[in-house]
Amino acid sequence: MKALLRSFLALALLAQLTVLPQRVAAQTPVAADTTHKYQNPAGVSAAGRKSFFKSKGFRATIVPALLIGYGASTIYGNGLYSSYQAKHAIRSEFGTYRSHIDDYLQWAPYLEIPAVLLGGVESRNDRLNLALVVAKSELIMLGSVYIVKTLSHIQRPDSSNHLSFPSGHTAQAFLAASIVHAEFRDKSQWYGVGAYALATSVAAFRMINNKHWQSDVVAGAGFGILSAHLAYLSHRNRWGRKPGGRGIGETSLVPVWTPAGGMGVCFNWRPK
Template sequence: MKKIYILVLSGLFSVKAASQPQLSDSLQSSRELKFKYQALIIPSVLIGYGVVGLESNTLKNINTDTKTEINEHIDKKISIDDFSQYSTFLSVYALNAAGVKGRNNFKDRTVILASAYLIMGTAVNVIKKTGSEMRPDGTSNNSFPSGHTATAFMGAEFLYQEYKDVSVWYGITGYLVASGTGFFRMYNDRHWFSDVAAGAGIGILSTKIAYWIHPLIQNRMFKKKEKLNGVIVPVYNGREYGLAMAVSF
């Protein structure tokens, strides 16, 4: 199953490639996170792979071969990906609740997460609605890109940025979970490998952009708001699982 391992390796590579020395002060503001062009390399490659995969016969063959190889080992479908996609960013709040302080306080990390989710969700939904890639199981033509994978990798990068100064293993664990989410999207016959690659790139890039633009949002919208309260709750509409966030400030 060598082809399947590419997804996990790409997640680990993203963590290592983005590693940069930072101050370990848990109260350090995200305003100190400078824009670096090198940070665009990994997500751009992943997104580019997915886009090229829409037309390239070679990459389409890789999609088909990966699907065939996975199907040979399927016993029954597992819906863990419906939940694991959220676990990466929820773990940031769980760690803080357990007393393990990250880079930002509740207000700043929540604003960053909301920004990343908005960027990621908008990008994924616009592309899905304007595209016509059929899912592997033939149920719909909005396969590209993988929204579950984008959410998981958005959260993995969020976890990495918040806790890389505490321990890089938090980020590595987050990327492993995100890679697992992408694998199960293919295992459950919901996405092609190229869908998963593009979703991973969009998720990572969305979080990076959220950190880069946070100083602007902080100064324009929350400059005088010292406290921010909110709650994240699971929702289910009869077909899909999700999360709802309510914030007061």
């Protein structure tokens, strides 16, 4: 049981190490150096370029990649502290105990969002953009988990089917926890701690209920976190706000109502 608890704690700590891309303050543009324009077309010195290890992509994927990689390495009896070893430890502690609480807890981190917003704490994104990030994250997670489940064809511990790897419940819980952490970490890290604690409990119950191996829940956590990170990285068009950098111009989406036509939406575009 101690080894199992250590695995859960390590999972939660790895999740807390996740660092979503930070907004970089705009810098004053530097005049182009026409004498060396063919050597350095962008006008950015080599010393000013970010290293690969400090890039947004690397920081967003390193922790999920470690989780998915470790999970895949411990399938069945393989790797360091294999899934067979974890199952033996769990069954010796919990026997035939079963609970359906994990079916509900997988959504629990999301409940933090309206509770915190009603408490007067502002999220990182406005309501519309937050909803778009959540929708995009869910699509990425559901698609990737379904594809990997089908291709891996790993049998569940209870032999009910061959859709064990990775755990969809765990992916869902860690996706929600990652969004809570990203939206409110600037206000307090404890919002993320609570969300990741709930997600870790889902992973534990999936194994206690004999529905998933250790490899499934660890990889599931990675898929959930990665899905949230990819959604944030790709969320460039912020509806109702001025877009930054290059683009087609300023756009806005405003709800309207008229006595004759009823409710609708007005899309405004101001070209650059």
